[in-house]
Amino acid sequence: MNISIKVADQTIFTLKEQGQHVPEKYTLPQNWARAFKHNNDNLTQAFKQMQQELTDNTGLYTTQLDLNIPTLNLPPEAQSYLKQLGYTKSEPLALNIKGTINSKEQTTLTNFNGFVKLSDAATTHFSHTLKIDNAKIAKEIGELLAQTPKTVATEQQKQALAMHLLAIEGRNTFLNTFNISYKDNSLLPRIYKENAKHMQTGTGLPATAQDVATLYAAIIQSAQINPALTPYQTTLAQFFQDPKELKLAIKPKKSTITL
Structure with missing residues (x-):
């Protein structure tokens, strides 16, 4: 799959995905949102579905994205605040983000780097690499199955379980590297x-x-x-x-x- 978006004959976004077929279900946050939207009356079934999808995921795939917007106009509120700070003209924001997502069996590695630049104000460069242990996430989801409601869940139960899901992902997302440099012009x-x-x-x-x-x-x-x-x-x-x-x-x- 290849996606390219152009504005004024300039490519500002590209997305390439290669490897085995990768359905949307492998993207955990989207998966959870879909499960709660369509299966929120039976949370046990939703949890089982997510656990099985993670367990079955042996897809070897790579996703590459490139976002490059050299002139991004700031919202009126931000422009107004910059004028309040004493900047006489509104400089456009330059934004560049490159990223790769590599999935190998039960582990996903993500790497992103780029910069944000407001010429007269400041420039930030950043890069980070994360490792997500899908196997452990699937295991913890399985442990939650015994605690999920067997009947129609209340809104409070749904919210609590959603928080548990986010916590599970957080516990199994590990930082490999993180670099940031910030230069303040004024x-x-x-x-x-x-x-x-x-x-x-x-x-x-x-x-x-x-x-x-x-x-x-x-x-x-x-x-x-x-x-x-x-x-x-x-x-x-x-x-x-x-x-x-x-x-x-x-x-x-x-x-x-x-x-």
């Missing part, structure tokens, strides 16, 4: 300056942009985060204290950071 200092107009210090004096920066840094430094990310917390706090350029690279030894 955006955060202007945000600090704007926020300072509406704040006061502890002594009741008007706040400065540096007061706002210090506050943000303190919030980040004291936040409760995944222990595996703690070494990066201070770096992030220091960046918000003095926003110029930020680079973070995470590479767990055994893909132990779950999302």
